Amino acid sequence: MERIKTKKDILEILCCPTCKSDLEIEIKKEEKDEIITGILICKKCKNNYKIEYGIPNLLPKKEKNDFNQ
């Protein structure tokens, strides 16, 4: 698969867990080819998902609310 060359490229095969749309990335900190801190934003439903310590947290937002109720 040609499009996966670096750790950063893998974000291309990620999508929004809720609506499966593409994600946009806002990079806050990167090292070499890796995004350490940033935000993934769904192009459609606009949900935000954090990347911290190089790990995207793509647990759906809706579920968290369900749990809190």
Next chain:
Amino acid sequence: MNSYNLLKSEKTWNAIAKSFDITRKKPWNQCIDFINDLSKEDIVADFACGNGRHLIPAAKHCKYVIGLDISGKLIEIVQKKLNNEKIRNVTLIHSDIVNNPTESESVDAAMYIAALHNIQGRINRINSLKEIRRTLKNDGVALISVWSRWQDKYRMHFLKKWFFQIGNSEFGDIDILWRQHGLNIPRFYHLYSKKEFQKDLKDANLKIIEINNTKLISKKHPDNYFAIVKK
């Protein structure tokens, strides 16, 4: 989706993560065989990668691996191992399989090992299998394993339940306590019969290439079923 109770599941696995890692060092042969049959150019997804005991061999053999897990603590454990071994061709993602954040037709192979049986509610389990199917490329392949309901350890429990028609939960559901290292934490399981496993795979529109009974610990009756499936 409430019945599936995502965050309860995350809390459970976070609580036992360290202990789980200590007791789950050795990869299963069935998984190693599956990985060895993959191409070196393959992109692999390990759905519910746990402590990474199958993710790491996959990363050493294949081009790139994405490892997903519901437990942030288990993800941290895997990240440490990757750093120690200087393995770079892995991305870890904190997520769950029912709400799979992987694009359609993006991976050559998927592993979904000993995790389907932790999802509560048949609809959720089938949805998770459909999500595996969606993610696979058209010629992609997946290895899926579940615990057996009729293994030696739980056989009597389910025979009694079946005979006396006890309880109103789904037949096969059981809370299994994690009792290592002084912990006493219940984990939800839906233990499978082989027939039910085959049915769920078919209902998710997955084609069964091979399905095997294995005895990893059990002496008499199989304790796990492994299926190799395609689209």
